[in-house]
Amino acid sequence: MDKRQLQSTEDRPLYESVTTSGRNFKLALIVLGALTLWGLAAYIFQYNIGLGVTGLSRQIFWGIYITNFVFFIGISHAGTLISAILRLVKAEWRRPITRAAEMITVLVLFFGVGSILIDLGRPDRMLYLARYANFRSPLLWDVTAVAVYLTSSSLFLYLALIPDIALLRDRGGRLKWLYQMLALGWEGTERQQARLDKAIRFFSILVILVAVSVHTVVSFVFAMTIQPMWHSAIFGPYFVAGAIFSGIAALIISMYLIRKFYHLEDYLKPVHFNNLGLLLLVMALFWFYFTFAEYLTAFYGNEPLEMSIFWSKFTGQYAFFFWSMVMFCFVIPVPLLAFKQTRTITGITIASISVVIGMWLERFVIVVPTLTLQRLPAEQAFYHPTWVEFGILVGCLALFCLLYVLFTKVFPIISIWELKEGKEHKKAEVREWLRNRPPEERAELQREL
Amino acid sequence: MDTSRRNFLKLLGIAAFGFSVATRPVLNLLSRNNPARAAIGIEPTVPLAGKKWGMAIDITACLDKENCTACIDACHTVHNVPVYPNQHDEIKWIWRAPYKDVFPEAEHAFKEATVKSDTPVTVLCNHCTEPPCTVVCPTRATWKREDGIVMIDYHRCIGCRYCMAGCPYGARSFNWFDPRPYVPEINEDFPTRTRGVVEKCNFCAERLARGQQPACVEACPEALIFGDLEDPNSEINEILRTHHIIQRLPELGTGPNVFYFTRD
Numbered sequence: 054m055d056k057r058q059l060q061s062t063e064d065r066p067l068y069e070s071v072t073t074s075g076r077n078f079k080l081a082l083i084v085l086g087a088l089t090l091w092g093l094a095a096y097i098f099q100y101n102i103g104l105g106v107t108g109l110s111r112q113i114f115w116g117i118y119i120t121n122f123v124f125f126i127g128i129s130h131a132g133t134l135i136s137a138i139l140r141l142v143k144a145e146w147r148r149p150i151t152r153a154a155e156m157i158t159v160l161v162l163f164f165g166v167g168s169i170l171i172d173l174g175r176p177d178r179m180l181y182l183a184r185y186a187n188f189r190s191p192l193l194w195d196v197t198a199v200a201v202y203l204t205s206s207s208l209f210l211y212l213a214l215i216p217d218i219a220l221l222r223d224r225g226g227r228l229k230w231l232y233q234m235l236a237l238g239w240e241g242t243e244r245q246q247a248r249l250d251k252a253i254r255f256f257s258i259l260v261i262l263v264a265v266s267v268h269t270v271v272s273f274v275f276a277m278t279i280q281p282m283w284h285s286a287i288f289g290p291y292f293v294a295g296a297i298f299s300g301i302a303a304l305i306i307s308m309y310l311i312r313k314f315y316h317l318e319d320y321l322k323p324v325h326f327n328n329l330g331l332l333l334l335v336m337a338l339f340w341f342y343f344t345f346a347e348y349l350t351a352f353y354g355n356e357p358l359e360m361s362i363f364w365s366k367f368t369g370q371y372a373f374f375f376w377s378m379v380m381f382c383f384v385i386p387v388p389l390l391a392f393k394q395t396r397t398i399t400g401i402t403i404a405s406i407s408v409v410i411g412m413w414l415e416r417f418v419i420v421v422p423t424l425t426l427q428r429l430p431a432e433q434a435f436y437h438p439t440w441v442e443f444g445i446l447v448g449c450l451a452l453f454c455l456l457y458v459l460f461t462k463v464f465p466i467i468s469i470w471e472l473k474e475g476k477e478h479k480k481a482e483v484r485e486w487l488r489n490r491p492p493e494e495r496a497e498l499q500r501e502l
Numbered sequence: 503m504d505t506s507r508r509n510f511l512k513l514l515g516i517a518a519f520g521f522s523v524a525t526r527p528v529l530n531l532l533s534r535n536n537p538a539r540a541a542i543g544i545e546p547t548v549p550l551a552g553k554k555w556g557m558a559i560d561i562t563a564c565l566d567k568e569n570c571t572a573c574i575d576a577c578h579t580v581h582n583v584p585v586y587p588n589q590h591d592e593i594k595w596i597w598r599a600p601y602k603d604v605f606p607e608a609e610h611a612f613k614e615a616t617v618k619s620d621t622p623v624t625v626l627c628n629h630c631t632e633p634p635c636t637v638v639c640p641t642r643a644t645w646k647r648e649d650g651i652v653m654i655d656y657h658r659c660i661g662c663r664y665c666m667a668g669c670p671y672g673a674r675s676f677n678w679f680d681p682r683p684y685v686p687e688i689n690e691d692f693p694t695r696t697r698g699v700v701e702k703c704n705f706c707a708e709r710l711a712r713g714q715q716p717a718c719v720e721a722c723p724e725a726l727i728f729g730d731l732e733d734p735n736s737e738i739n740e741i742l743r744t745h746h747i748i749q750r751l752p753e754l755g756t757g758p759n760v761f762y763f764t765r766d
Contacts (some may be wrong), residue, residue, distance in 0.1 A: 103697040104661075105678030110590030114676055116662045174661015174676065174698025178641075181660050185641040192640040192664055278667050279754055294750065424667075434590070470657055 064472070070315040072226065074462065077314055084457035091285035092448010095441045096171060104174055106441045112434035113424045117442040123416040124299070126199065126271050127292070128409075131300035132158025132206060133264035134332075136213075137257040146328055149320045152468045153311060153369060154304050155210040159301075160456055162203045164449045171445060179300065192279045202260075202267045211255040211396075212249065214237050216470035233482035268296040275419065281358040282351065282423045291343040296410060296436050298336035305329050307457070309402040309478040311466050319465055323398060330401035333408065334390035339384050346424045360419035361426045370435070371422045374414050379413025552730035555648045556759040557705075557716075558741045563725035563765070564598070564622050573624060574598070576721035577703070582694045583625065584677075584684035592676035595703040596718055598622035605762075608748050617764060625704040626718075627652060627673040630751065631757030635665040635674065636703065644700075650731075650759060651705045661698040670754055674702045708714045731759065 099106050109116050135154040139147035172177050186193050219239035222232035239245060272292035275283040305326065312321040351359045366375040386404035387396045421436055460466075486493060517762060523702045541683040562568065577583070577596045586592055602619040636644050636652060643658035644665050666674045692708060695701055706716035706727075716718070719728045729738035738761075745763040752758070 103677070103679040105697075108590075110588075111592055111594075111675055111680065112672070114666050169662075172662070174663070174700075175659065178658070178660040181641045181643075181658060185643075185658060187642045188641055190640040190664065192638070192662060196640070217729045226633070274664070275667075277638070279670050280667065330763055 056434075064469060066226070066316050066319070067467050067469050068221075068312070069471075070317075070466055071221065071446055071463065075304055078462070079460070081458055085458070087446050088451030089455060092445050093453065095444030095448065099171075099441050099445075105170075106439060108437040108439050108442065110434050110436070113421060113436045115172075115364045115420055115424060115445060116436055117417070117438050118168050119420050120413065120416045121241065121446055122168035123292070123420070124270055124413050124448070125161050125168060126268060127296035127299045127416070129165065129202070129206075129300065129414065130162045130268065130293075130296040130301045131157045131161075131304040132156070132210075132263055133260050134297055134300060135304060135329075136209065137260045137264075140253065140257045141142065141154075141261075144326055145478070148471045149317075149467045150304070150308065150325060150329075150413055151213065152210075152464075153307055153466055155213065155302075156385060156457060156460055156466070157303055158206045159203070159210050160453055161413050162199060162206065164453055166199060166203075167449065178300065184210070191270060191273040195274060197306055198267045198270045199406070202263045205256060205260050205263055209253070210258065211235075212252050212467060213471070214464055215249065216241065217465050217468060220469055221465070231463075265293055268293045280423050281356070281364045283419075285347060285350075287343060287347050287350075291347065294336065294339045294343055295415060299409060299412035301329055301333045301336060302405035303414070305333065305401055305405040309398065310403075311461065312398075315466065317463070317467065320472070326401045327379065327396060330390050330396050330404070333401070333404065336388065337383060337390065337408070340451070341387075344379075358426070360442045362422050365422050365426055366418060370425065371418060375418050378411050378418055379415035381407045382415060383411075386411075392465050450457070527664070548713050550713055550715075552649050553709075553732040554730060554759070555705055555710075556650070556738055556761065557626075557719075558727040558738050558747075558761045558763060559624055560622065560725045561601070561617055561623055561762055561764050563722070564624065565616060568622065571725060572721045573597075573718035576717040577706075578719040579687065580689055580706075580709075581692055581704075582681070582685045582689055583701075585686055586679075586684055587640065589606065591678045593677065593701065595675070595679070595701070596624060596626040599625050604750060605748060608727035623762070624718075625671070625673075625750070626760065627669075627705075628671060628756070629703075629705055630760030630761045631759060632754055633668075634670065634754075638668040640664065645664040647707075650704075651707050653704060653707065654699075654701060656693070656695050656699045656701070659699040660701065663700060665700055670751055670756065671758075674700050676700050688741045697764040 107116065107118075132155040136151045137145055140151070173179060182193070182196055186196075188194070188197075215236060216231045218241060219241065222229060222236045251380055269289040269292065271289035276285060276288035291411040295325060308325070308329075311317060348363065350364050365371050385407040389400045389404040389407075424433055425436065428480055487498070490498070514639050526572050558681050574651060578585075578594070578758075582593060583593050583595060583707045584592075584619070599622070599665045600620045601617055604623040604625055629646075629650055631650075633646055633652050636642075636646055639645075640662060641658050641660055643660070644652065644654045661676070663676055668670075677695055677697045677699055682688070685694060706714070706718075709716060715723075716728055726739050729736035729740055729746050731738060731742070733739060741763060742761060745765075747763050749758050749761055
């Protein structure tokens with residue numbers, strides 16, 4: 054790495070996100086920190102007194118925490134889709150997005166697992182899941198799949214980070230000791246690069262397979278019971294589609310924020326948002342298709358138990374949540390994304406915010422109504438979440454954002470080496486193309502350029 | 503090898519052999535469940551032996567007894583079940599529900615008969631032959647014993663409540679708080695639970711081990727009949743053979759071992 058490259062002002066914004074912090078960063082730290090502390094206080098309160106401080110009851114024993122669990126694990130599909138699938142199909146536009154996506158995945162999985170641990174009656178016994186594991190239980194399939202997913206995504210993120218860590222190491226600075234250690238002696242030789250490419254390719258394929266299995270087994274936690282409206286074959290694909298849907302939306306929101314606050318307008322261009330926006334639109338249509346199939350099947354079958362839950366969602370106790378979900382997941386985003394005039398960066402981001410809210414509601418609408426109308430209607434119950442549950446939800450979101458922001462201060466949020474690699478590929482491509490042109494065309498192009 | 507070491511090894515071998523042979527009978531004798539203990543006069547009672555425990559409940563016995571809670575009180579007192587002011591937190595091992603809710607599909611069959619839609623029916627854990635609750639427990643804290651009782655190990659339960667989701671009968675309760683302050687009168691002979699674990703009817707396994715009938719059966723023997731389903735001479739077997747039996751949600755394939763009948 055020669056000095057000239059190091060001191061160059063090219064790609065300066067990519068380094069600046071790491072090296073400089075403004076007022077916004079400090080503000081973010083304070084606000085997110087405060088919200089995290091509130092969530093922590095809520096959890097300490099719950100840990101001391103018991104899960105009874107929530108709105109849960111004998112009838113509705115799973116509520117917001119399980120909703121959060123499914124929601125967070127769903128968001129983790131951001132990284133997989135973008136990084137792994139786009140890498141494998143060699144879509145060049147993925148380059149500035151991969152790191153942000155992979156980071157979301159790794160971080161949010163911790164909160165997914167955390168939500169389950171928060172929901173346990175005896176969290177001090179959480180290691181029994183390993184010690185006395187019963188592999189006939191879908192929860193254990195969950196633990197296994199999420200553990201594999203977390204490990205492989207973390208490795209995936211780390212591998213793709215190594216060349217950038219080396220870049221930062223060579224630039225020097227406060228964290229040089231850290232970068233030195235983490236760079237593992239990366240010098241950018243051809244052999245090292247070939248090895249890295251191979252490893253990344255391997256992990257891309259692995260991560261896709263694991264990601265599909267992860268959200269499928271999360272759905273199996275519900276689908277494998279014999280509760281009405283849970284015991285449905287569609288849950289596997291439904292949850293995976295929903296996960297990719299919410300994952301892309303979360304990614305778009307994070308892209309919008311880093312673009313704005315780190316002045317990355319030259320790197321995160323409208324084309325990136327447009328492509329992700331179109332993917333989001335496709336997933337919205339998929340989501341609608343699965344939802345429609347699920348409810349039409351229940352309605353047509355007219356089984357008493359399923360219908361009582363159906364009506365509680367359509368016109369009864371949960372109508373507000375159900376129709377809000379439809380509005381946020383479909384009615385608002387689809388027109389915004391379908392029409393070119395509204396498919397702007399702002400429009401796509403608004404659609405994404407709507408989708409994230411809608412998908413949280415979707416998980417809520419799946420978990421809770423089935424439990425309110427169990428097989429003893431005389432024991433119909435209401436679920437009124439308390440400040441503890443909302444506090445923990447807000448705390449989890451705040452801590453997630455906080456850790457994400459801190460990450461961007463240690464590592465570049467856009468993959469510098471991959472952008473460079475993309476440029477080299479493009480140059481080589483253009484050179485090859487030019488070489489194959491007849492001389493008159495070449496001369497003409499020369500005059501033009 | 504010199505003789506002293508050889509002798510030592512010989513002794514060790516004999517001791518190991520003797521230990522392996524003698525241990526089992528000695529432990530058996532010391533075990534409280536050994537009928538031989540009663541035979542030689544150590545144990546005052548003989549534990550009830552059964553291959554497949556089941557219960558038959560006479561629905562007509564609860565007619566005109568809208569306020570009777572004898573079986574519930576007996577069970578909850580013996581097992582240190584707490585009483586909470588808020589119904590949301592309630593814990594119940596055995597309770598009553600209206601007939602139309604317990605047997606929604608059988609509603610019409612008895613319309614003209616003595617049993618009405620809102621006749622109270624006693625419900626509890628069915629100790630199913632194929633329990634949907636035990637298979638989903640991530641730590642095997644709940645399992646089906648050989649004699650048919652679906653047990654819970656309160657020391658292993660991590661409180662994930664998946665078993666509550668697995669049970670289609672709503673038979674399980676969760677300790678949302680520390681129950682001890684809410685138990686009206688603690689029975690020292692039965693453990694109390696901590697907060698954060700699931701509990702349910704255990705067919706009084708501890709009383710069966712002492713040769714006693716379950717507490718609810720003892721409180722109301724006319725309505726509740728308990729016994730070994732595989733014993734051809736038991737009262738429950740006779741009832742099941744001679745009466746029309748209905749069960750809760752048989753179509754789910756759980757194979758409940760609680761049967762409901764009417765004495766006509």
